[in-house]
Amino acid sequence: MDGRLSGTSDDERSPAYTSPGPVVGPASARTPGHTGARPQSPVHADPIEGRPDTESPATGDRSRRTPAELGVLYGLGAYLLWGAMPLYFRLLAPAGAWEILAHRVVWSFVVCAALLLVRGRRLPTLRRPPRELLTIVLASLLIAANWITYVLAVTSGHVTEAALGYFLNPLVSIALGLVVLHEHLRPLQAIAIGIGAAGGLFLAVAGGHVPWIAFALAASFGTYGLVKKGMPADLGALGGLTAESAFLVPAAAVVLVALQVTGTSTLAEGPGHVALLASTGVVTAVPLLLFAMAARRVPLVTVGLLQFISPVLQFVTGRALGEHMTTARWVGFGIVWLALACLVLDSLQARRRGPLST
Numbered sequence: 001m002d003g004r005l006s007g008t009s010d011d012e013r014s015p016a017y018t019s020p021g022p023v024v025g026p027a028s029a030r031t032p033g034h035t036g037a038r039p040q041s042p043v044h045a046d047p048i049e050g051r052p053d054t055e056s057p058a059t060g061d062r063s064r065r066t067p068a069e070l071g072v073l074y075g076l077g078a079y080l081l082w083g084a085m086p087l088y089f090r091l092l093a094p095a096g097a098w099e100i101l102a103h104r105v106v107w108s109f110v111v112c113a114a115l116l117l118v119r120g121r122r123l124p125t126l127r128r129p130p131r132e133l134l135t136i137v138l139a140s141l142l143i144a145a146n147w148i149t150y151v152l153a154v155t156s157g158h159v160t161e162a163a164l165g166y167f168l169n170p171l172v173s174i175a176l177g178l179v180v181l182h183e184h185l186r187p188l189q190a191i192a193i194g195i196g197a198a199g200g201l202f203l204a205v206a207g208g209h210v211p212w213i214a215f216a217l218a219a220s221f222g223t224y225g226l227v228k229k230g231m232p233a234d235l236g237a238l239g240g241l242t243a244e245s246a247f248l249v250p251a252a253a254v255v256l257v258a259l260q261v262t263g264t265s266t267l268a269e270g271p272g273h274v275a276l277l278a279s280t281g282v283v284t285a286v287p288l289l290l291f292a293m294a295a296r297r298v299p300l301v302t303v304g305l306l307q308f309i310s311p312v313l314q315f316v317t318g319r320a321l322g323e324h325m326t327t328a329r330w331v332g333f334g335i336v337w338l339a340l341a342c343l344v345l346d347s348l349q350a351r352r353r354g355p356l357s358t
Helices: 067-083 085-091 097-118 130-155 159-179 187-206 212-228 236-261 271-278 280-295 300-306 309-320 327-353
Strands: none
Touching: 067 085, 067 280, 067 300, 067 309, 085 130, 085 309, 097 130, 097 236, 097 271, 097 280, 130 159, 130 212, 130 236, 159 187, 159 212, 159 309, 159 327, 187 212, 187 327, 236 280, 271 280, 280 300, 300 327
């Protein structure tokens, strides 16, 4: 998703629950207390990359939050930030979508690289075996497509359609898991996909136009999650985003230079505007890291439920900004929400039956 996150490596989202943004909107999220036993001075994984650390809460210290409680807070933070993205991108006016994308790529690389260096990590190299490099390249292109579509949606007044894309994303991810990974589909999941497809078709026919923004966001982020499953294991969440943005930096630099040469760059708007453009790196990295920390501390079903915060906030934002909703669109959204209700019910049932599998 722009969050998001939405089927990724173990510190990203699972196929059933990817979400952004960037990307975005993206996990095995078992915690020591997942089986019902109280954690006994757990050794936590590194919150970002998953390495063990030496911190552990004092046994019996009730003033400290449990890993699961912290995970929920981290998840709430990530999805609330992703949900607020439309308001942030509107602050970047008069910058156009391509200028915003270029700055986001460059500053995401700067921020992620700095975080890696501060943590004593080496920057990821793109000198890798062809298969690994191809995976990074595909992930880079998919997240770039997701980012530019999302920014175009916000800057052109289609925030509610962007929200629809992220409502559809879990359904697309499950469908990809079925078709590409040959994953087993539970009955309610099959029903959810069928209802969701009907909702998308209804919106395309009754709405008078194909909601391409929604379909593009759902398809790009769902496929991004699928590709991320094959990312080199040594990268982790932060290293993966660093490698992806590093691949895109040359193209982003060309865009920024071209805008400057043609006189269409908005850097002359003043230091405040420049600072906002530079902050795209932080705005991209922080929700991702919060999500990675959440995914390692809470059960997968919790992550799946939290993910709906972002599109709900985006939908509310679009309505608050005065975007029109016809009766047909309300009906179409209602059908999609019914599909998601089936998906949530399936997740809760699977949770009660035993450990939730990805």
